[in-house]
Amino acid sequence: MTDMSDVLIERCLGSLRATSPGLAVEFTPPRPDKGDQGLDGELKLGFARPLGQHRFLVQTKRSHLSYPLVDGLLGRLREFKKPWVLFAPYVAPPMGRYLAEHHVSYVDAVGNLHLLGPGGRDLLMHVEGRTPERVASAREMRVPAHLVNFALLARRPLVQATVRTIAEAAGVSKTAVADQLQRLAEQGFLVRTREGPTLVRTADLLDRWVGAYLDVVRPRWLVGRFHAQAADIDALEHQLEKGLAGLTWAFGGGAAAWRMTHFHRGEQTVVHVASAPQDLTARLRALPSSEGKLVILSTPSALGFEGTEPHLAHPLLVYSEMLAAQDARTREAAEDIRRQFLPETE
Numbered sequence: 001m002t003d004m005s006d007v008l009i010e011r012c013l014g015s016l017r018a019t020s021p022g023l024a025v026e027f028t029p030p031r032p033d034k035g036d037q038g039l040d041g042e043l044k045l046g047f048a049r050p051l052g053q054h055r056f057l058v059q060t061k062r063s064h065l066s067y068p069l070v071d072g073l074l075g076r077l078r079e080f081k082k083p084w085v086l087f088a089p090y091v092a093p094p095m096g097r098y099l100a101e102h103h104v105s106y107v108d109a110v111g112n113l114h115l116l117g118p119g120g121r122d123l124l125m126h127v128e129g130r131t132p133e134r135v136a137s138a139r140e141m142r143v144p145a146h147l148v149n150f151a152l153l154a155r156r157p158l159v160q161a162t163v164r165t166i167a168e169a170a171g172v173s174k175t176a177v178a179d180q181l182q183r184l185a186e187q188g189f190l191v192r193t194r195e196g197p198t199l200v201r202t203a204d205l206l207d208r209w210v211g212a213y214l215d216v217v218r219p220r221w222l223v224g225r226f227h228a229q230a231a232d233i234d235a236l237e238h239q240l241e242k243g244l245a246g247l248t249w250a251f252g253g254g255a256a257a258w259r260m261t262h263f264h265r266g267e268q269t270v271v272h273v274a275s276a277p278q279d280l281t282a283r284l285r286a287l288p289s290s291e292g293k294l295v296i297l298s299t300p301s302a303l304g305f306e307g308t309e310p311h312l313a314h315p316l317l318v319y320s321e322m323l324a325a326q327d328a329r330t331r332e333a334a335e336d337i338r339r340q341f342l343p344e345t346e
Helices: 004-017 067-077 093-101 143-154 156-160 163-170 174-186 202-221 233-243 253-261 280-284 315-323 328-341
Strands: 024-028 041-046 053-060 084-088 105-108 113-116 123-127 190-193 196-199 222-228 249-252 269-273 286-288 294-298
Touching: 004 024, 004 041, 004 053, 004 084, 004 105, 067 093, 067 202, 067 315, 067 328, 093 113, 143 156, 143 163, 143 174, 143 202, 143 315, 156 163, 156 196, 163 174, 174 190, 202 222, 202 294, 202 315, 222 280, 233 269, 233 280, 249 253, 249 315, 253 269, 253 315, 253 328, 280 286, 315 328
Parallel strands: 053 084, 084 105, 269 294
Antiparallel strands: 024 041, 041 053, 105 113, 113 123, 190 196, 222 286, 222 294, 249 269
16 A cells, blocks of 8 residues: 555655656655654655755645644744744645745645745745645544544554444444554554554644644534633632533643643633533523633543543543644644654654
């Protein structure tokens, strides 16, 4: 089976070569001993004078590019001192403008590209307006399939469990599990070894899950946004703990992240509940508000409540929710959660 990452890289390299027959394009696979963990290789471009040669570290993203996902990526790659370029299946014009505004070089598989010189000062190349015949979307899959992906990423030993066990953990039917396992095998995420089924390309699968969470899963789970009567965050959290007594619930997003890392919380308070009772707003002394800073999500997956402490959501759910936050600082802080609590997704 051809590695899907190789296919994307080759198409992006083809986009570069198509710009000029005189452009020398060379790609080198990653070298872990050189500190390239988490990257997909190095790109060397040879231009005619006076531009000369330029090198870029390559980061590929194979899922739909959302603004929160890109913000999380920017937070992760700020530590690299060398210039880097994003390879993606397709960069739509609004996203291309957003990347350019943040001085990000990118190349997509259909021919759009934006390459900047050292320090993001000089524009080396720019092509826009190319459109794909068809752009794959997370919406093509149903929520149960995405919850299977979540379960496999959240509890890695599940990959070798029975279909029934995976279904119980994910909160979906056995048919949904069997169908999704077959898709993952066909797409190169699930391979058979002597030790049994093994999940591979977990960073890619994480991107797929995050994209699905933002576009499909979270909107389905959203109970609403609310304005709470509590005077401050401490009072709000005390009221939440009192009002949610007897229910299965957990803090998510920045509220959970603060308890896990004591680094950044943000103004928004996210709460996951296994089932939202009809009197929930009365319990919490909250009123519906489109500008409210209290967000309630009805989360059916039992795995979602397996946090590092009682009443904290699973780190994968915390990370995903932080990328959905409205403020960029919270989305940047999500990388700390990924690095400390989701190391197997690198």
